[in-house]
Amino acid sequence: MAFWSSTSVFTSKVPRKILFMFTLSLSVTYLFYSLMSCYNSLQFPLQENYAYQGRLVTEETTFVTLREKLYSTSQGLSEFTETERTTAVSTARDHAEAEQRTVEWIRSQASPTKSAAAYRTTALEREHQELSTTDSELRVNCTMDYGVKKLPQAIIIGVKKGGTRALLEALRVHPDVRAVGNEPHFFDRNYEKGLDWYR
Numbered sequence: 001m002a003f004w005s006s007t008s009v010f011t012s013k014v015p016r017k018i019l020f021m022f023t024l025s026l027s028v029t030y031l032f033y034s035l036m037s038c039y040n041s042l043q044f045p046l047q048e049n050y051a052y053q054g055r056l057v058t059e060e061t062t063f064v065t066l067r068e069k070l071y072s073t074s075q076g077l078s079e080f081t082e083t084e085r086t087t088a089v090s091t092a093r094d095h096a097e098a099e100q101r102t103v104e105w106i107r108s109q110a111s112p113t114k115s116a117a118a119y120r121t122t123a124l125e126r127e128h129q130e131l132s133t134t135d136s137e138l139r140v141n142c143t144m145d146y147g148v149k150k151l152p153q154a155i156i157i158g159v160k161k162g163g164t165r166a167l168l169e170a171l172r173v174h175p176d177v178r179a180v181g182n183e184p185h186f187f188d189r190n191y192e193k194g195l196d197w198y199r
């Protein structure tokens with residue numbers, strides 16, 4: 001009798017409300033922790049992503065700055081010290097002078113009838129041009145990635161199977177020698193393409 005009475009009490013309205021509240025609180029707690037775990041699993045990848053993106057932005061900015069320094073000749077040179085700028089300009093001027101001399105030598109060989117007076121006039125003109133050459137004009141022939149494009153200072157001439165490739169490879173070993181990859185065959189096959197191609 002007592003059992004039935006307790007059961008009837010257990011199934012009365014008040015305990016049902018308590019049971020409902022208990023179940024509800026459990027559900028809310030479960031929901032809360034579920035949401036927390038979801039939030040954590042979402043939060044860290046996002047933070048990593050932000051950090052990664054931040055690193056990317058930083059690296060890109062650094063790269064852009066470096067590239068601007070290297071490739072923007074006007075800005076790049078202005079950021080160098082005075083000594084570096086003077087050295088760069090004088091090196092470019094040296095290259096331009098050597099190239100000019102090579103061009104004249106090739107022209108004089110190509111037109112042997114040219115008189116000595118005409119050659120002297122050309123030399124004087126060249127000297128005037130060299131003195132009046134501005135830095136911006138010098139930079140025209142400079143590519144910052146490959147150095148200065150210039151005509152060769154030495155030419156290997158030889159018959160076929162004469163060992164020219166072996167000589168080229170032997171010279172290439174020297175650290176101060178910069179040799180072409182393939183034989184350019186300028187004088188016998190590509191002369192019409194001009195000196196700009198040869199450079």
Ligand SMILES: Nc1ncnc2c1ncn2[C@@H]1O[C@H](COP(=O)(O)OS(=O)(=O)O)[C@@H](OP(=O)(O)O)[C@H]1O
Pocket residue numbers: 158159160161162163164165166
């Ligand atoms: N030091 C020396 N002594 C003897 N022979 C030599 C030497 N150096 C290169 N060779 C030989 O020269 C041949 C390649 O000459 P080239 O580089 O002028 O060839 S090419 O015409 O430019 O393709 C090539 O000959 P083949 O092998 O018969 O083609 C080379 O073996």
